[in-house]
Amino acid sequence: MTHRTRLAPSPTGALHLGNARTFLVNWAMARQQGWEILLRIEDLDGPRVKQGAAEEAIDLMAWLGIDWDHGPLYQSHDLAVYQQALQQLADKRAAFACDCTRSEIEAASRSAPHADEHELRYPGTCRDSEVPPAEQMFERGWRLEVDDRLLSFTDHFAGQYEVNLHQTVGDFQIWTKTGLPSYQLAxxxxxxxxxxDRIVRGNDLLSSTPRQQWLADRLDLQFAPQYWHLPLVRGSDGRRLAKRHGDTRVSHYREQGVPPERVLGLLGEWCGLGPRRPMTKAEFLAEFRIENLPADDTVFEPADDRWLTKAN
Structure with a gap:
């Protein structure tokens, strides 16, 4: 049996060094273990999608030496499959229409945001709402009902993970009022x-996995991939990389004349390949071992920026 993984950039922003490390690890694991790689552009986040960002991400991954076997496939090119899934969930009363705003949910539940996702627990306000007319089906927000039970799975990198969705996030969103599926459903x-069947991604999505497993079960899908949730790259303040940490875009370094081998060298050190040095993709592939990847988040320091650019 041939296993398959996916590289799934979202064109809501530029590809930065943290994204690049995750994609590079995913690529290396696939090439070492003989998995097929599919490139999927997750472009369903409505107004947050930036024009040209998908094409730039594709170009930059290729510049770093990351390749793939299938794609790119764009989620936005075929909404019918997501509509069919929503219809199936609605027909079996596993999901319900809900247009509650964040402020309304906060007022109803008086709950604090979820620490890792800035997400409020949904208190079940619309669980007994009427099924909307067919012509309004995809113009309403929808949520998936969750049971009050403990769910668990074993991640190959992060270990055992347990959560009670009912107690932490409640019935979660699967369709938006903008007429698009949520990330979880898509x-x-x-x-x-x-x-x-092989999913490698950042550990900021660790808490999404039980939701996706619950959703797959409600859709009667035979869906049991293996997971590796990897540590993130953060700024010196402990927050995820963003503009406040300076320009960490891969395109920024390419525009400065930094060769890909130097970027790969920094990413290689962050992946446990020893002291940083210019590195080809072949060298990275030969030396990378997932068991050597540091378990803690990596911190991007000003010295890292200076090392990348000092040869220019």
Whole structure:
């Protein structure tokens, strides 16, 4: 059996060094273990999608030496499959229409945001709402009902993970009022139909996995991929890389004349390949071992920027 993974950039922003490290690790694991790689552009985040960002991400991954076997496939090019999934969930009363705003949820539940996702727990306000007319089906927000039970799975990097969705996030969103599927629904539908059974991504998505497993079960999908949730790259303040930490875009370094081998060298050190040095993709592939990847988040320091640019 041939296993398959996916590289799934979202064109809501530029590819930065943290994204690049995750994609590079995913690529190396796939090439070492003989998995197929599918490139999927997750472009369903409405107004946050930036024009040209998808094409730039594709170009930059290729510049770093990351290749793939299938794609790119764009989620926005085929909404019918997500509509069919929502219809199935609605028909079996596993999901319900809900247009509650964040302020309304906060007022109803008096809950604090979820620490890792700035997400409020949904208190079940619209669980007994009427099914909307067919012509309004995809113009309403929808949530998936969750049971009050403990869910768990074992991640190959992060270890055992347990959560009670009912107590932490409640019934979660699967369709938005903008007429688009949520990240959770789109990912489950696509991973199943594209036969993705090896998922490597950042540990900021660790808490999404039980939701996706619950959703797949409600859709009666045979969906049991293996997971590796990797540590993130953060700024010196402990927050995820962003503009406040300076320009960490891969395109910024390419525009400064930094060769890809130097970027790979920094990423290689962050991946446990020893002291940083210019490195080809072949060298990275030969030396990378997932068991040597540091378990803690990596901190991007000003010295890292200076090392990247000092040869220019």
């Amino acid at each position: 990912v489950v539908v696509d991973d199943h139909r594209q036969q993705i």
